[in-house]
Amino acid sequence: METNLALLLLLSPFVGFLFNTFFGKKISKGIAGVIGTLTVLFSFLITICFFTQLIQSGKNFEISLFDWISVGNLQIDFGIVLDQLSLLWLLFVTGIGTLIHVYSISYMHEDENMAKFFAYLNLFIFFMITLVIGNNLLVMFIGWEGVGLCSYLLIGFWYKNQAYNDAAKKAFIMNRIGDLGFLIGIFILAAQFSTLNYSEIQLAIASGKVNTTALGIAALCLFIGATGKSAQMPLYTWLPDAMAGPTPVSALIHAATMVTAGIFMITRLNFLFDLTPEIQNVIAIVGVITAVLAASIGLLQNDIKKVLAYSTVSQLGLMFLALGMGAYTVAVFHVITHAFFKACLFLGSGSVIHALHGEQDMRNMGGLRKVMPVTFWTMLISTLAIAGIFPFAGFWSKDEILLAAFEHNKILWFLASVASIMTAFYMFRLMYLTFFREFRGTEEQRKHLHESPALITMPLVVLALLATIGGIINLPGSFWLNHYLEPVLATKHHAHSLGTQEFMLMGVALAGAIIGIVWAYAKYLKQGFVPKEDDAISGFNKIIYNKYYIDEVYTALVVSPINAISNFSRETIEPQLSKLIFSLGTAANAIGSQGRKLQNGNIGLYLFMFVLGICAIIIYLFIAQ
Amino acid sequence: MNNILNQIGIENYIFLSVLLFCIGVFGVLYRRNAIIVLMSIEIMLNAVNLLFVAFSTYHQDAEGQIFVFFSMAVAAAEVAVGLAILVSIFRNLGSIDIDNLKNLKG
Numbered sequence: 034m035e036t037n038l039a040l041l042l043l044l045s046p047f048v049g050f051l052f053n054t055f056f057g058k059k060i061s062k063g064i065a066g067v068i069g070t071l072t073v074l075f076s077f078l079i080t081i082c083f084f085t086q087l088i089q090s091g092k093n094f095e096i097s098l099f100d101w102i103s104v105g106n107l108q109i110d111f112g113i114v115l116d117q118l119s120l121l122w123l124l125f126v127t128g129i130g131t132l133i134h135v136y137s138i139s140y141m142h143e144d145e146n147m148a149k150f151f152a153y154l155n156l157f158i159f160f161m162i163t164l165v166i167g168n169n170l171l172v173m174f175i176g177w178e179g180v181g182l183c184s185y186l187l188i189g190f191w192y193k194n195q196a197y198n199d200a201a202k203k204a205f206i207m208n209r210i211g212d213l214g215f216l217i218g219i220f221i222l223a224a225q226f227s228t229l230n231y232s233e234i235q236l237a238i239a240s241g242k243v244n245t246t247a248l249g250i251a252a253l254c255l256f257i258g259a260t261g262k263s264a265q266m267p268l269y270t271w272l273p274d275a276m277a278g279p280t281p282v283s284a285l286i287h288a289a290t291m292v293t294a295g296i297f298m299i300t301r302l303n304f305l306f307d308l309t310p311e312i313q314n315v316i317a318i319v320g321v322i323t324a325v326l327a328a329s330i331g332l333l334q335n336d337i338k339k340v341l342a343y344s345t346v347s348q349l350g351l352m353f354l355a356l357g358m359g360a361y362t363v364a365v366f367h368v369i370t371h372a373f374f375k376a377c378l379f380l381g382s383g384s385v386i387h388a389l390h391g392e393q394d395m396r397n398m399g400g401l402r403k404v405m406p407v408t409f410w411t412m413l414i415s416t417l418a419i420a421g422i423f424p425f426a427g428f429w430s431k432d433e434i435l436l437a438a439f440e441h442n443k444i445l446w447f448l449a450s451v452a453s454i455m456t457a458f459y460m461f462r463l464m465y466l467t468f469f470r471e472f473r474g475t476e477e478q479r480k481h482l483h484e485s486p487a488l489i490t491m492p493l494v495v496l497a498l499l500a501t502i503g504g505i506i507n508l509p510g511s512f513w514l515n516h517y518l519e520p521v522l523a524t525k526h527h528a529h530s531l532g533t534q535e536f537m538l539m540g541v542a543l544a545g546a547i548i549g550i551v552w553a554y555a556k557y558l559k560q561g562f563v564p565k566e567d568d569a570i571s572g573f574n575k576i577i578y579n580k581y582y583i584d585e586v587y588t589a590l591v592v593s594p595i596n597a598i599s600n601f602s603r604e605t606i607e608p609q610l611s612k613l614i615f616s617l618g619t620a621a622n623a624i625g626s627q628g629r630k631l632q633n634g635n636i637g638l639y640l641f642m643f644v645l646g647i648c649a650i651i652i653y654l655f656i657a658q
Numbered sequence: 659m660n661n662i663l664n665q666i667g668i669e670n671y672i673f674l675s676v677l678l679f680c681i682g683v684f685g686v687l688y689r690r691n692a693i694i695v696l697m698s699i700e701i702m703l704n705a706v707n708l709l710f711v712a713f714s715t716y717h718q719d720a721e722g723q724i725f726v727f728f729s730m731a732v733a734a735a736e737v738a739v740g741l742a743i744l745v746s747i748f749r750n751l752g753s754i755d756i757d758n759l760k761n762l763k764g
Contacts, residue, residue: 634760640686640695 035083036096039113042079042123043162045072049155057148066138069151073134073158077127084120093117093520095168095232102171106227114168114231118521121365122165122297125372129289130158132492136380137281139488140387144279150190154285157183161290165297169229170219173298177215177262180291181208187286188278197277207271211261215298218254221247222305235304235523245308252305252312256319259295265353266323269346270584276338280383283338288345288379289372296352296368300361304523307359317357317441321448324350326581328455332462333578335564336393337382340463344419345375347452351434354449360437361522362507362515367434370426370503374415377496381412384485384493385467389478395463396564400472404482407490409468411497416464418500420457421546426503428543433507435542436535450545457549465557466564473563509535663715671712678705692747692754696740703733 049072057065083094097112115123134154141147160183164176182205189201223229225247226237237243259265264272275287286292299306299316306313324347331343348371355364386393388405402409418425421432431453438446472479484490507514556562570578579585678701685698707726714722748754 636692636756636759637687637690644683644687 035094036098038079038082039094039096039115039166040098042076042083043113043159043166045075045079046155046158046162048072050152050159053148053152053155057152060148062142062147063138065148065151066134066141069155070131070134070138072155073127074131076123076158076162077131080120080123080127083115084124087115087117087120091520097168107223108227109169109171109229111172112168112230113166113172115166116521117518118297118300118365119165121369121517122293123162125369126161126165126290127158129372129376129496130154130161130285132495133281133285133289133376133380136284136383136489136492137279139486140281140383141279146190150187150279153183153186153190154282157187157286157291161294164294168231170222170231171229173301174215174219177258177294177298178212180286180294181205181212181262184208184275184286184291187282188275190278190282194277200271200274200277204271204275207268208261211258211268213258214254214256214261215258218251218258221251221254225251231301234302238304238308239523243308248305249309249312252302252309253315255298255302255305256312256316259298259353260319261295263292263295263349263353264323264346265295265350266319266326269323269327270580270587272346273339273342273580276336276342280338280379280386283342284376284379284383287342288375292345292349293352293368293372296349296356296364299356300365300521303359303361303521306356307524313357313359315357317354317445320350320353320355320357321438321445321452322350323347324354324452325448325455326350328452328459329577330580331459332455333564333570333574334459335395337385337395337398337463337467338379338393340395340459341375341378341382344378344456344460345371347456348375348419351431351449351452354445355434355437358437358441358445359524360434362518363430363433363437365518366507366514367430369506370418370430370500373496373503374418374425374427374500377411377415377493377500378419380489380493380496381408381415384408384489387485387489388482389474390481392474392478395466397474397478398467398472399470399474399563400468401482402468405468405484407484407493411490411493412468413464414497415500416460418503420460420550421453421542422550423539423543424504426500429504429507429509432539432542436538439534439538450542453542454545454549457546458553461550461553462557465553469558470561663712668712668716671708675705675709675712678702678708690755690757692744692756692759693741695756696737696744700733700737703729 049069053065053069087093093114093116095112095114095116097110099111100108101111102109134151137150137154141150144150157180160176160179162176164173164180167173167176185201185205188204189198191197219229222234225244226234228234228237238248257268261268272287272292276283278287306316327343327346327350331340331347334340334343348367352364352367352371355361355367384405385398385401385408388401388408389398392398414425418427421428435446435449435453438449472482567578576582682698682700682702682705685701686695689695689698707729710722710726710729714720714726744754747759751758
């Protein structure tokens with residue numbers, strides 16, 4: 034019974050994918066969307082069933098579906114596990130997935146390939162469930178690659194625009210670099226333990242006979258995989274470009290679900306990372322650097338989705354900081370609250386873009402507060418949440434990260450706080466530029482300004498509600514999430530007691546957020562400052578506006594040399610090679626054309642040759658003897 | 659059997675066989691009629707058969723004679739196929755002069 038339900042949970046979105054792929058052209062767009070949504074909703078409902086069962090009984094459900102790979106002493110099953118961690122992920126993947134599917138029905142209704150869009154979204158959900166539900170690393174790897182593929186397909190969904198195709202390719206290639214690390218990590222673990230099953234690896238590690246050097250390398254490789262998928266330094270540059278995809282895709286894949294796969298993987302393998310403190314330090318440092326760097330880039334971006342993209346990179350950096358400090362529950366807590374408010378923010382920005390018919394530059398927005406009240410209020414709530422204002426969800430999760438950082442290392446705490454202040458600033462900059470003062474777009478756009486339909490605003494409202502109360506799952510005092518996740522964590526993460534220091538730090542964090550907000554208020558609302566045209570930006574601002582020229586550096590260091598090698602091969606080596614091969618062909622041809630003169634069809638000549646041959650053989654035999 | 663060899667001598671059989679073989683070779687080389695070419699090939703084959711039989715007797719060994727049966731059977735098959743081809747050629751071209759058969763030119 035449970036096996037069948039779990040299979041249904043996994044395969045339901047896949048059925049939606051098959052249906053929309055094969056029959057999508059024959060049915061109306063609305064039906065395609067509704068079927069796509071229902072299949073995901075179905076998975077969500079089953080997840081809720083499993084979740085309530087787990088809460089009541091506290092028992093994991095793990096089953097091996099079939100023997101998959103069996104080579105020598107390496108045994109890999111295709112198995113699924115529904116424990117605390119995977120169910121938590123499934124809840125918000127399918128839950129937010131459902132909301133975003135609903136949103137997409139309205140958002141994509143003008144697109145000619147709507148069925149294809151829903152097919153891809155369903156396929157993505159299927160792979161995401163595979164990633165989360167597997168009971169060993171190889172099943173996770175299937176999902177890991179699959180979501181990468183869907184990400185590629187959806188970023189390049191509007192394939193007629195070459196820039197979007199390039200962005201899709203960039204995302205795919207950057208992910209592939211990380212995936213290689215992930216794969217090498219899997220190989221090392223397989224070589225060490227002859228199994229990839231999580232609980233078996235955990236048992237083997239607990240038994241003590243482990244090679245810590247090999248485990249350290251494996252952990253580092255796995256972390257490189259995580260940097261690719263979760264957009265951390267140095268592989269983060271694909272995520273801002275991934276905004277080329279339709280906005281629901283940005284909300285679902287590039288904010289709420291897929292990019293948290295790296296955090297899921299590290300939390301899943303927490304027992305491994307606990308053994309390698311050096312790698313944990315690397316994770317923390319990479320995380321905090323990414324958080325600060327991406328937040329600073331976000332300060333000056335003018336594309337509404339780019340701001341949100343850099344904000345996502347920055348928040349993911351904070352989550353990795355928490356992982357690096359061994360505070361896995363805190364990271365998971367932030368993943369969940371972030372999924373709520375960031376999905377809401379992306380969907381809100383989609384609603385704005387929808388109202389402005391594709392305009393994404395905030396310099397051409399403004400004054401939308403009165404026209405789009407629902408969008409405005411939901412986005413405001415989410416912005417307050419991401420800025421870390423009491424009592425919204427982001428406050429609680431971000432505060433816990435800062436607390437953990439303060440206990441761990443003051444420098445990390447300081448940098449994380451700087452990132453939070455910048456977050457508050459650029460998010461309110463976004464709000465002020467988009468929703469306040471006068472509308473700065475064209476007259477044509479002004480005439481068509483409208484609040485989005487209910488199918489778009491409904492998910493916004495739900496997500497805003499979650500962003501408001503989401504903190505409830507791990508409030509100081511109850512720490513429900515901490516207790517809930519205890520069975521999947523090897524070392525218990527102790528919850529903070531509420532002392533003077535904690536309250537002081539909360540106060541500092543809140544003050545930081547308010548400083549950021551006031552700063553943005555003074556600059557963009559009071560003075561009505563509008564960012565300058567691209568070529569009028571100068572000095573340090575220009576460096577930040579151009580994202581520290583990191584893309585250009587990558588181009589110079591990696592892309593150009595590879596292009597140069599390719600060009601050299603194509604223009605120099607290949608012609609020489611083909612000349613050589615061609616000359617062989619010419620020679621064979623020349624010999625052949627001489628040879629065919631012998632075949633003149635004269636039987637008399639043939640017979641003569643025949644006799645001559647016999648004579649030659651006889652003479653040879655006589656001489657030889 | 660030894661009597662025959664004693665009376666005539668093995669050398670004479672070899673000379674006869676070589677002579678027959680050479681007649682066959684020159685027939686193949688000089689005649690233009692395809693049937694005569696085929697007949698010349700038969701003469702060559704029989705020259706070899708004669709040699710086989712002579713040596714078989716000389717060595718008191720039946721193997722040579724068995725070989726002759728095989729080669730006769732093969733020769734019969736060959737002639738059957740060869741003549742069938744010639745008949746077909748004659749029907750199509752009206753001639754069996756091998757100088758005219760140049761359709762297989764490479």
